[in-house]
Amino acid sequence: MGYQLSKTKADGIFHQWAKKYDIFAPMLMEGEGCFSDTDIVRYGKVEKLDDIEWNKKSDYSFKEVLLAINETLFYFTEDQTTVPKGPEKDILIFLRSCDLHAVKRLDEIYLKNGFEDFYYARVRERAKFILMGCENTCQSGFCVSMGTNKSDNYDAYIKVTEDAVYMDVKCSELNEGVCAEAMTTEEIKVADVAPDYVTENIEKVTLPKNLSNASFTKEIWQEYGARCIKCGRCNFVCPTCTCFTMQDIFYKDNEKVGERRRVWASCQIDGYTEMAGGHGFRKSQGDRMRFKVMHKIYDYEKRFGYPMCVGCGRCDDVCPEYISYSNCVNRLAKEESES
Amino acid sequence: MGLDINTKKLKKNAFRVSKKRGIGASRIRVPGGYLNAEVLGMVQEIAQTYGNGYVHLTTRQGFEIEGIRFEDMDEINEKLQPIIEMLDINQDEAGKGYPASGTRNISACIGNNVCPFANYNTAELAKRIEKEVFPHDLHFKIALTGCSNDCAKARMHDFGIIGQTMPQYDPSRCVNCQACVKGCKSLSVDALRVENYKIVRDTEKCIGCGVCVTKCPTRALTRSKKKYYKLTIMGRTGKRNPRLGEDFLVWADADNIIKIIKNTYAFVDKYISPDAPARKEHIGYIIDRVGFEEYKKWALEGVELMPETIMKNNIYWGGIHFDR
Numbered sequence: 001m002g003y004q005l006s007k008t009k010a011d012g013i014f015h016q017w018a019k020k021y022d023i024f025a026p027m028l029m030e031g032e033g034c035f036s037d038t039d040i041v042r043y044g045k046v047e048k049l050d051d052i053e054w055n056k057k058s059d060y061s062f063k064e065v066l067l068a069i070n071e072t073l074f075y076f077t078e079d080q081t082t083v084p085k086g087p088e089k090d091i092l093i094f095l096r097s098c099d100l101h102a103v104k105r106l107d108e109i110y111l112k113n114g115f116e117d118f119y120y121a122r123v124r125e126r127a128k129f130i131l132m133g134c135e136n137t138c139q140s141g142f143c144v145s146m147g148t149n150k151s152d153n154y155d156a157y158i159k160v161t162e163d164a165v166y167m168d169v170k171c172s173e174l175n176e177g178v179c180a181e182a183m184t185t186e187e188i189k190v191a192d193v194a195p196d197y198v199t200e201n202i203e204k205v206t207l208p209k210n211l212s213n214a215s216f217t218k219e220i221w222q223e224y225g226a227r228c229i230k231c232g233r234c235n236f237v238c239p240t241c242t243c244f245t246m247q248d249i250f251y252k253d254n255e256k257v258g259e260r261r262r263v264w265a266s267c268q269i270d271g272y273t274e275m276a277g278g279h280g281f282r283k284s285q286g287d288r289m290r291f292k293v294m295h296k297i298y299d300y301e302k303r304f305g306y307p308m309c310v311g312c313g314r315c316d317d318v319c320p321e322y323i324s325y326s327n328c329v330n331r332l333a334k335e336e337s338e339s
Numbered sequence: 340m341g342l343d344i345n346t347k348k349l350k351k352n353a354f355r356v357s358k359k360r361g362i363g364a365s366r367i368r369v370p371g372g373y374l375n376a377e378v379l380g381m382v383q384e385i386a387q388t389y390g391n392g393y394v395h396l397t398t399r400q401g402f403e404i405e406g407i408r409f410e411d412m413d414e415i416n417e418k419l420q421p422i423i424e425m426l427d428i429n430q431d432e433a434g435k436g437y438p439a440s441g442t443r444n445i446s447a448c449i450g451n452n453v454c455p456f457a458n459y460n461t462a463e464l465a466k467r468i469e470k471e472v473f474p475h476d477l478h479f480k481i482a483l484t485g486c487s488n489d490c491a492k493a494r495m496h497d498f499g500i501i502g503q504t505m506p507q508y509d510p511s512r513c514v515n516c517q518a519c520v521k522g523c524k525s526l527s528v529d530a531l532r533v534e535n536y537k538i539v540r541d542t543e544k545c546i547g548c549g550v551c552v553t554k555c556p557t558r559a560l561t562r563s564k565k566k567y568y569k570l571t572i573m574g575r576t577g578k579r580n581p582r583l584g585e586d587f588l589v590w591a592d593a594d595n596i597i598k599i600i601k602n603t604y605a606f607v608d609k610y611i612s613p614d615a616p617a618r619k620e621h622i623g624y625i626i627d628r629v630g631f632e633e634y635k636k637w638a639l640e641g642v643e644l645m646p647e648t649i650m651k652n653n654i655y656w657g658g659i660h661f662d663r
Contacts, residue, residue: 031562034455035455036549037459040558069514247535249535261536266556
């Protein structure tokens with residue numbers, strides 16, 4: 001159902017939703033950037049529409065809402081384990097089209113890849129998604145190339161302009177919030193609302209079509225390997241990176257009790273492939289870059305039938321060494337077309 | 340008719356007497372070393388019209404226009420006016436040049452306008468301090484630097500201001516990648532360690548350089564909202580006992596630092612040696628003579644430090660002694 005309404009009215013609806021949902025959206029975190037007097041946009045719990053950063057692409061994705069950076073799987077005592085409670089409220093997540101496509105990738109990995117992950121599933125089943133449109137392309141994204149520029153599987157779409165707020169509410173539960181608010185004071189106009197989406201990006205990416213194990217020896221990996229500082233930022237900002245590691249913590253005051261956590265991991269950081277005895281599968285940074293890039297556009301696709309990367313461009317934005325993943329992919333495609 | 344010039348007045352007016360008779364130099368102060376490039380054109384014009392076409396970039400980040408004739412000083416002062424205004428220098432009378440030269444230009448590293456390590460906008464604070472302390476005839480040297488790397492050599496000044504940040508740690512965002520630990524070890528003081536996969540900061544050791552924050556890939560480590568500064572005092576170069584300044588305040592705020600600097604003028608005015616040539620004596624020598632306890636009494640007048648600020652109650656300076 002499409003609506004046109006005033007900002008005040010939209011705030012009222014938001015307020016209705018907030019009773020039932022914890023609402024997460026991109027927020028401008030002042031002064032929390034890497035460098036002094038720089039800001040960052042990342043997900044946080046919002047209380048009102050104005051808390052949301054509508055203009056700038058979030059530096060970190062929505063991923064951390066569904067998949068906590070640190071998640072305690074269970075607490076243990078000497079003879080018992082306790083699984084912590086799941087989310088207390090349902091969850092609403094504001095995100096853009098590329099990220100909504102990333103949800104599909106997360107689901108693929110955590111719900112459909114063999115068995116269902118209990119921890120992911122219990123958050124995921126309580127989550128609904130509100131699409132934020134993209135009137136213009138961002139600088140680094142290449143969603144059009146990846147076919148992620150458009151989404152229709154949202155629960156609601158919201159657009160905020162100077163004079164009015166537009167909504168397309170598909171989910172009946174969310175529509176209840178709209179109706180609850182419509183009962184009071186001013187009218188809410190029914191209107192045709194279709195999400196804004198971009199049809200052309202500045203960055204255009206061509207995927208190589210003939211990657212194989214033979215691609216392991218390409219010189220390009222050595223070059224990127226020599227530039228990469230293995231910080232892992234590209235993985236942490238990526239909405240589709242799903243790797244985690246395990247930590248068993250024994251509390252300092254009583255080492256017989258503790259907890260097991262799972263924590264985000266990065267294939268670029270030392271330790272990722274480390275085995276007992278010190279063996280590691282990908283010790284050189286070039287191998288790690290190769291693994292990451294090929295996983296995004298080759299290995300995942302081989303298994304699930306579509307590429308993992310959604311073209312959000314965050315990895316390019318965040319890399320302190322100015323390594324461009326999108327350019328790397330284009331170079332691979334170019335090498336192919338020239339050979 | 341011989342040149343009859345009051346050199347004391349000339350020097351106070353920020354001109355210099357050179358080796359060559361009748362020829363001096365014009366000194367331009369640039370607080371924080373930060374200027375609109377338009378000023379460069381003005382300096383060029385003065386140098387080409389009145390000087391020998393050459394300019395020295397001074398060690399304190401000002402300009403010194405060489406080869407000017409003392410007769411031209413009034414005209415040069417007129418020409419300096421737009422520079423003085425553009426750089427917002429306090430002045431008694433427009434068109435008369437700089438009203439003092441004792442308190443030197445306040446120099447600064449490039450700061451967080453550009454540098455990824457800097458913890459604050461050095462030029463902005465330099466300008467703020469300049470407005471508070473200039474003009475003054477007493478010989479004060481103040482420098483600001485963005486972080487503990489101290490590229491500005493702030494520690495060699497009477498007052499050195501070193502930017503700090505108090506790292507804020509959110510363990511729920513930490514993935515134990517240890518980039519901060521490695522960064523602190525290789526680039527700073529090795530103040531971080533891992534306990535139960537989380538970061539523990541040795542608060543005694545941490546110098547607030549901010550390296551850990553720049554290394555963190557998840558924003559588990561961020562900067563404090565408050566800007567902090569280390570105030571180092573009584574560093575100096577010179578013939579008798581050159582030495583590095585020692586920390587007086589750590590985790591201090593700008594307001595109190597400015598108060599202390601201003602209070603120090605009264606202290607120097609009271610205790611400067613009556614024999615000091617041209618009333619120019621490094622403040623450190625005065626403190627060496629009258630004692631740090633007495634200096635503190637003056638410096639801390641009206642100063643209320645924040646609870647987190649650490650003040651050193653006693654300071655013992657070292658350095659090289661050529662005077663013993």
